[in-house]
Amino acid sequence: xxxxxxxxxxxxxxxxxxxPLVVTSSTVLNFLVFTLIVSLGAQGWNILGGFGxxxxxxxxxxxxxxxxxxxxxQLRYGVNAWAGLALATAAGALVGxxxxxxxxxxxxxxxYFALVTxxxxxxxxxxxxxxxxxGGAAGLLIKLxxxxxxxxxxxxxxxxxxxxxxxxxxxxxTRWIQRSRFGAQLVAVRENEDAAKALGVDSLKVxxxxxxxxxxxxxxxxxxxxxxxxxxxxxxxxxxxxxVELLLAPIIGGVGTVFGPVVxxxxxxxxxxxxxxxxxxxxxxxxxxxxxxxxxAVAFARGGIxxxxxxxxxxxxxxxARGTKEVSHAGR
Amino acid sequence: MYSPQIILEAALNGLMTGAVYALIAxxxxxxxxxxxxxxxxxxxxxxxxxxxxxxxxAGLGIDPYLVILPLVxxxxxxxxxxxxxxxxxxxxxxxxxxxxxxxxxSIVLENVLLAxxxxxxxxxxxxxxxxxxxxxxLLLSYPRVIGLGMAVVVTxxxxxxxxxxxxxxxxxxxxxxxxGANLVGIDVPHIYAVTFGLxxxxxxxxxxxxxxxxxxxxxxxxxxxxxxxxxxxxxGMGSIPGALLGGLFIGVVESLCGLLLGDxxxxxxxxxxxxxxxxxxxxxLFGAKA
Numbered sequence: 001x002x003x004x005x006x007x008x009x010x011x012x013x014x015x016x017x018x019x020p021l022v023v024t025s026s027t028v029l030n031f032l033v034f035t036l037i038v039s040l041g042a043q044g045w046n047i048l049g050g051f052g053x054x055x056x057x058x059x060x061x062x063x064x065x066x067x068x069x070x071x072x073x074q075l076r077y078g079v080n081a082w083a084g085l086a087l088a089t090a091a092g093a094l095v096g097x098x099x100x101x102x103x104x105x106x107x108x109x110x111x112y113f114a115l116v117t118x119x120x121x122x123x124x125x126x127x128x129x130x131x132x133x134x135g136g137a138a139g140l141l142i143k144l145x146x147x148x149x150x151x152x153x154x155x156x157x158x159x160x161x162x163x164x165x166x167x168x169x170x171x172x173x174t175r176w177i178q179r180s181r182f183g184a185q186l187v188a189v190r191e192n193e194d195a196a197k198a199l200g201v202d203s204l205k206v207x208x209x210x211x212x213x214x215x216x217x218x219x220x221x222x223x224x225x226x227x228x229x230x231x232x233x234x235x236x237x238x239x240x241x242x243x244v245e246l247l248l249a250p251i252i253g254g255v256g257t258v259f260g261p262v263v264x265x266x267x268x269x270x271x272x273x274x275x276x277x278x279x280x281x282x283x284x285x286x287x288x289x290x291x292x293x294x295x296x297a298v299a300f301a302r303g304g305i306x307x308x309x310x311x312x313x314x315x316x317x318x319x320x321a322r323g324t325k326e327v328s329h330a331g332r
Numbered sequence: 333m334y335s336p337q338i339i340l341e342a343a344l345n346g347l348m349t350g351a352v353y354a355l356i357a358x359x360x361x362x363x364x365x366x367x368x369x370x371x372x373x374x375x376x377x378x379x380x381x382x383x384x385x386x387x388x389x390a391g392l393g394i395d396p397y398l399v400i401l402p403l404v405x406x407x408x409x410x411x412x413x414x415x416x417x418x419x420x421x422x423x424x425x426x427x428x429x430x431x432x433x434x435x436x437x438s439i440v441l442e443n444v445l446l447a448x449x450x451x452x453x454x455x456x457x458x459x460x461x462x463x464x465x466x467x468x469x470l471l472l473s474y475p476r477v478i479g480l481g482m483a484v485v486v487t488x489x490x491x492x493x494x495x496x497x498x499x500x501x502x503x504x505x506x507x508x509x510x511x512g513a514n515l516v517g518i519d520v521p522h523i524y525a526v527t528f529g530l531x532x533x534x535x536x537x538x539x540x541x542x543x544x545x546x547x548x549x550x551x552x553x554x555x556x557x558x559x560x561x562x563x564x565x566x567x568g569m570g571s572i573p574g575a576l577l578g579g580l581f582i583g584v585v586e587s588l589c590g591l592l593l594g595d596x597x598x599x600x601x602x603x604x605x606x607x608x609x610x611x612x613x614x615x616x617l618f619g620a621k622a
Contacts, residue, residue, distance in 0.1 A: 284443030291439030
């Protein structure tokens with residue numbers, strides 16, 4: 001990685017970190033924390049779905065695992081919240097590896113992979129909803145005990161900074177993947193798996209590494225969710241809506257790009273809030289917007305918002321280039 | 333342990349629930365077989381049809397079985413239009429895109445229904461909702477027996493359409509070889525839309541058969557569509573007899589798991605079968621190719 005790779009990430013992170021000093025409204029901070037948690041999960045999705053081209057429709061399996069592992073460790077075993085966070089991330093990576101091992105070894109791709117991930121998430125949801133160990137349908141309440149050691153803070157801004165730090169770290173991780181040999185192999189598998197194999201890429205190993213990383217990052221976001229709201233149940237943590245949300249953000253923002261998931265999550269939730277302001281009491285209005293934006297993005301903006309911006313920039317450059325050409329013609 | 337009669341009754345009940353699963357899966361598998369896409373909007377479209385049946389009963393007092401007659405062409409038209417003017421043009425012929433467009437559609441449809449009807453659960457009752465038919469020592473729910481009969485009839489009709497009509501031949505030609513079909517003068521986008529319409533028409537029948545004994549709310553489709561995916565995968569993607577047999581089988585599994593494991597765990601058997609089939613034999617039991 002070069003300075004050119006690092007500077008945009010650093011600048012944006014610092015700017016975002018300054019926000020709570022300007023904005024003190026707790027509604028806005030709440031919105032930002034939640035959107036950043038979604039961004040983080042979406043960044044996890046993007047590692048597997050964006051760079052690896054394996055569209056998962058069941059990332060709730062990882063999100064929920066992260067949320068439940070940290071909650072159960074704290075409640076049942078008295079484990080420290082920070083240790084819980086680390087273990088939850090590891091558990092997500094492990095679940096990712098196992099699901100990946102089962103499905104990639106059977107050669108599942110495309111729609112079939114999408115369906116199998118969906119089914120895994122549903123199995124987890126039903127189990128968590130039924131077992132008494134996970135609190136059953138009543139869910140789990142993490143005890144309110146505001147101390148930094150418990151990952152609970154007086155000030156929302158501190159939690160915002162914490163989530164932001166993880167998002168920034170994942171931006172760096174994604175940038176590293178993009179520049180690394182592993183990332184190149186992953187993209188090769190996405191573009192043409194057979195050709196990649198013919199070139200000597202161990203596609204199973206590459207995909208397994210991607211799904212483990214992906215599962216870990218998404219589990220981390222689930223863990224932060226549990227820690228922020230201090231309550232989870234099976235339909236929140238393993239529900240199909242979270243799976244959809246984690247894939248919407250990168251697709252809207254720019255699939256397989258470093259900033260795509262964050263841009264997508266901010267755009268979607270921003271639009272959702274605006275729709276709610278305008279439409280008032282109509283239930284589901286923000287989700288109608290989400291679905292509409294998804295269809296429009298696929299129809300008109302392949303590559304999402306970032307892809308659209310890039311095309312506009314290229315067109316702008318093209319015009320400049322054409323302009324200089326015309327000038328040189330005139331000169332001749 | 334349970335007496336054989338209870339187990340037999342549960343199995344028969346499951347068979348009849350399975351008939352409705354089969355109808356839903358029939359539409360899904362037809363669309364997959366021809367367009368090679370997984371239609372994520374299938375559940376939301378089923379919910380639309382169920383609300384139409386409920387609305388006709390609540391607003392106009394029409395019997396749910398009679399509503400099926402006008403609803404079939406309506407759902408066909410809706411499906412035709414969606415494929416022709418939304419899914420087709422928006423996805424540029426890429427499979428991954430179609431998955432996302434139908435997902436987007438399902439989110440929109442579901443939440444428009446939510447905005448219109450709120451999240452309340454609605455039921456309708458007819459004189460025959462709780463009638464039973466005696467079969468020896470067993471008592472079977474009358475609407476469910478009708479459902480089983482209709483599922484078999486609709487599967488037969490669909491099979492006839494596909495095998496005995498020119499449109500059916502064109503559909504099968506497009507399913508086998510899109511380019512070749514186009515070369516001999518078949519209008520491929522039209523056939524795609526017809527197939528999508530037929531798939532939706534199956535949902536109209538399913539909705540009419542479900543409503544006398546079931547309820548509807550804007551989110552209900554999701555529960556059915558996951559089961560329908562399982563049926564389709566189990567029966568083999570694109571296989572029509574597979575969808576019927578798969579649906580019946582899954583109905584029985586769900587009913588027996590519900591009996592043995594309790595209601596909250598009842599559906600887990602379905603998903604475990606789903607995962608196992610995908611991992612071991614993704615072509616399903618009747619599917620020809622992956």
